[in-house]
Amino acid sequence: MEAPPAASPYSRKNPFLAELTRHDRLTGRGSSKDTRQFVLSLTGSGLTYTPGDSLGVFGRHSPELVEEVITLLGFNGGAAVNNPKGQPTTLRQALLRDYTINRANRKMMATLAECIPQGEQRNRLMGIVDNSDALSEYINTRDYVDILKEFHEARFESPAAFLAQLSPVVPRLYSIASSLQAHPNEAHLCITVVRYETHGRAKKGLASGFFADHSDMFVKNIPIYVQESRTFRLPPDGSTDIIMCGPGVGLAPFRAFLEQRALDGATGRNWLFFGEQRRETDFLYGNELLEYQRAGKLHRLDLAFSRDQSHKIYVQHRMLEQGKELWSWLQSGAYFYVCGDARHMAKDVHQTLIDIAQKEGGLSPEVAADYVNVTLMKTEKRYLRDVY
Ligand SMILES: Cc1cc2nc3c(=O)[nH]c(=O)nc-3n(C[C@H](O)[C@H](O)[C@H](O)COP(=O)(O)OP(=O)(O)OC[C@H]3O[C@@H](n4cnc5c(N)ncnc54)[C@H](O)[C@@H]3O)c2cc1C
Numbered sequence: 001m002e003a004p005p006a007a008s009p010y011s012r013k014n015p016f017l018a019e020l021t022r023h024d025r026l027t028g029r030g031s032s033k034d035t036r037q038f039v040l041s042l043t044g045s046g047l048t049y050t051p052g053d054s055l056g057v058f059g060r061h062s063p064e065l066v067e068e069v070i071t072l073l074g075f076n077g078g079a080a081v082n083n084p085k086g087q088p089t090t091l092r093q094a095l096l097r098d099y100t101i102n103r104a105n106r107k108m109m110a111t112l113a114e115c116i117p118q119g120e121q122r123n124r125l126m127g128i129v130d131n132s133d134a135l136s137e138y139i140n141t142r143d144y145v146d147i148l149k150e151f152h153e154a155r156f157e158s159p160a161a162f163l164a165q166l167s168p169v170v171p172r173l174y175s176i177a178s179s180l181q182a183h184p185n186e187a188h189l190c191i192t193v194v195r196y197e198t199h200g201r202a203k204k205g206l207a208s209g210f211f212a213d214h215s216d217m218f219v220k221n222i223p224i225y226v227q228e229s230r231t232f233r234l235p236p237d238g239s240t241d242i243i244m245c246g247p248g249v250g251l252a253p254f255r256a257f258l259e260q261r262a263l264d265g266a267t268g269r270n271w272l273f274f275g276e277q278r279r280e281t282d283f284l285y286g287n288e289l290l291e292y293q294r295a296g297k298l299h300r301l302d303l304a305f306s307r308d309q310s311h312k313i314y315v316q317h318r319m320l321e322q323g324k325e326l327w328s329w330l331q332s333g334a335y336f337y338v339c340g341d342a343r344h345m346a347k348d349v350h351q352t353l354i355d356i357a358q359k360e361g362g363l364s365p366e367v368a369a370d371y372v373n374v375t376l377m378k379t380e381k382r383y384l385r386d387v388y
């Protein structure tokens with residue numbers, strides 16, 4: 001774990017309670033996503049950050065979810081328990097902020113079977129617990145309300161016995177989407193709110209749901225810390241060109257980069273590849289980006305709106321279309337950054353860089369792969385990734 005900036009007493013172990021001072025919708029009516037900018041005040045924290053850093057946030061469950069779990073357990077929400085640090089609290093508070101209840105874990109399932117009397121429910125649950133694949137599939141789509149409703153014969157001997165099986169809440173990271181110099185004492189986050197429905201109930205992500213639904217404005221109640229990045233940084237020399245590839249919320253750190261480069265008067269050119277589903281509803285920070293472009297501070301902007309036509313167009317397709325130019329920027333020393341989805345997008349973008357090195361650089365497949373994997377990434381350290 002990296003150390004926080006030295007000036008601040010706040011860290012992951014001792015998070016600062018920040019105030020939410022603004023939030024703006026970045027996606028429009030009709031979008032399939034709810035992506036928003038959340039502005040947090042760092043006033044009084046001494047926290048500082050550099051573009052490329054992330055904010056760690058401890059989310060909280062909704063009071064409604066907590067009350068449902070307490071009712072299903074048949075306990076009193078005010079019952080005395082300890083939190084994961086061993087400090088005294090109430091069952092209600094522990095479920096609100098200390099333990100994960102919006103997603104189930106395997107450990108709980110095994111214990112739950114022991115809390116059910118002999119009979120059909122117990123046998124059915126044992127059938128799930130004894131089959132690893134069935135268990136994974138079962139817990140992937142359920143929270144503890146789903147499970148306690150289905151296995152309503154389960155009785156825990158005490159609130160502590162239930163809590164002992166839960167996973168402690170862990171913080172979520174969000175790329176900081178602002179430059180501190182451009183917005184003193186503020187950190188801007190660009191968050192897609194996780195919402196979905198399974199088993200007839202609406203569910204939400206712990207941290208993104210907390211921001212969207214239950215974080216009161218102008219109340220210092222959001223536990224945060226700065227997670228420094230060692231590597232995801234602007235080039236030390238402002239005259240270096242940069243290419244940024246950030247579809248979806250992967251755009252976040254690049255907004256910070258653009259703000260910083262504009263403030264620094266960096267002379268290097270800035271090229272952004274951005275993609276989302278539809279231009280009409282999902283062009284995150286669209287007006288700002290177009291304004292940067294108009295002002296000559298964003299030299300190239302390539303957009304890939306995947307669902308504006310019958311076939312998918314992704315950022316890597318735009319990279320390929322611009323392969324010659326992209327190759328020439330790389331040959332002149334440009335940095336290449338990618339941020340966002342690790343599972344599909346970042347892999348495809350990586351392969352596309354290799355394809356461009358082959359096609360435009362005339363390299364063999366092996367030499368092209370070596371150029372991207374070794375020269376750009378390791379030797380020259382100018383292919384930088386922040387993917388999740
Ligand atoms: C370095 C880094 C930077 C990041 N930056 C950003 C950022 O700038 N913006 C941003 O929005 N996110 C960002 N993330 C992701 C972020 O940290 C969280 O993972 C994300 O917001 C979800 O957290 P949550 O607590 O809201 O949801 P959780 O409570 O963690 O719930 C999410 C889980 O819900 C389940 N789930 C989701 N959808 C469904 C479904 N349809 N059906 C069934 N189950 C489902 C999945 O198991 C999923 O893992 C970043 C992550 C990292 C590591």
Ligand SMILES: NC(=O)c1ccc[n+]([C@@H]2O[C@H](COP(=O)([O-])OP(=O)(O)OC[C@H]3O[C@@H](n4cnc5c(N)ncnc54)[C@H](OP(=O)(O)O)[C@@H]3O)[C@@H](O)[C@H]2O)c1
Pocket residue numbers: 033192194205247248249250275276277304305306307312314315316340341342343344345346348388
């Ligand atoms: N852990 C979590 O619960 C959680 C919550 C929020 C976000 N995230 C992660 O955050 C990342 C960003 O999410 P996001 O919703 O902002 O954006 P996203 O899902 O990455 O989508 C942004 C754009 O990328 C397109 N895309 C899909 N597959 C692609 C591929 N292989 N290559 C290039 N582009 C591709 C999408 O098109 P189509 O949709 O039309 O295919 C869309 O136009 C993802 O990793 C997402 O999983 C995780």
